[in-house]
Amino acid sequence: MKELEERIREQGTVKSGDVLKVDAFLNHQCDVELFDHMGAAWAEHFQGKTITKILTIEASGIGIACVAARHFGNAPVVFAKKAQSINLDGDQYTTTVYSFTKQKEFPVIVSKRYLNEGDHVLLIDDFLANGKALRGLIELCHKAGAVVEGIGIAVEKGFQGGGDKLREEGYDVDSLAIVESMDSQTGSITFRA
Ligand SMILES: O=P(O)(O)OC[C@H]1O[C@H](OP(=O)(O)OP(=O)(O)O)[C@H](O)[C@@H]1O
Numbered sequence: 001m002k003e004l005e006e007r008i009r010e011q012g013t014v015k016s017g018d019v020l021k022v023d024a025f026l027n028h029q030c031d032v033e034l035f036d037h038m039g040a041a042w043a044e045h046f047q048g049k050t051i052t053k054i055l056t057i058e059a060s061g062i063g064i065a066c067v068a069a070r071h072f073g074n075a076p077v078v079f080a081k082k083a084q085s086i087n088l089d090g091d092q093y094t095t096t097v098y099s100f101t102k103q104k105e106f107p108v109i110v111s112k113r114y115l116n117e118g119d120h121v122l123l124i125d126d127f128l129a130n131g132k133a134l135r136g137l138i139e140l141c142h143k144a145g146a147v148v149e150g151i152g153i154a155v156e157k158g159f160q161g162g163g164d165k166l167r168e169e170g171y172d173v174d175s176l177a178i179v180e181s182m183d184s185q186t187g188s189i190t191f192r193a
């Protein structure tokens with residue numbers, strides 16, 4: 001998606017440790033019009049698939065998933081929580097995920113009320129790096145007996161390999177910008193053609 005690539009070139013910065021900082025528009029300050037265009041692009045890609053639910057993971061996926069849902073018939077958006085809470089009651093599907101930016105393991109929890117057998121799920125997230133977050137969400141879907149229909153990602157860091165492994169396994173991964181390489185010394189960013 002050219003618009004997203006241009007924003008990354010204009011406002012993204014490359015940090016050491018394979019971190020791309022895009023918090024001016026994607027995951028701190030949020031450009032809702034851009035999110036809307038991203039939702040439209042996923043709707044076009046996943047056209048013809050029945051999506052009964054959108055599943056994401058807190059925190060950064062939530063806003064993007066909610067705006068994208070407007071392009072999927074207002075499908076309910078469920079976000080997996082990364083901490084137990086007195087607000088989480090009843091039976092839960094749980095797993096653990098290593099967080100790329102926080103560099104520690106988190107529980108990943110969805111109430112059994114909100115993910116069901118028979119659900120056709122679109123997974124949405126802001127970033128795909130090693131694929132840990134998506135693996136966690138896929139595991140929760142399998143536990144629930146839900147079908148993963150596709151995966152919509154804003155920015156994939158292709159050089160970290162998580163996305164290509166999922167594609168090899170047959171998942172339909174639609175990443176709107178795939179960074180093939182980036183350099184924190186020069187600030188250069190190359191996108192997959
Ligand atoms: O493919 P992976 O290696 O799993 O990396 C991608 C994940 O990393 C980030 O989550 P993180 O927990 O770092 O930050 P967040 O709380 O801002 O979403 C991002 O939001 C993705 O969920």
Ligand SMILES: O=c1[nH]c(=O)c2nc[nH]c2[nH]1
Pocket residue numbers: 018019020021022027100101127128129
């Ligand atoms: O803001 C972010 N930048 C990144 O490079 C990244 N990788 C995973 N999650 C990420 N979030």
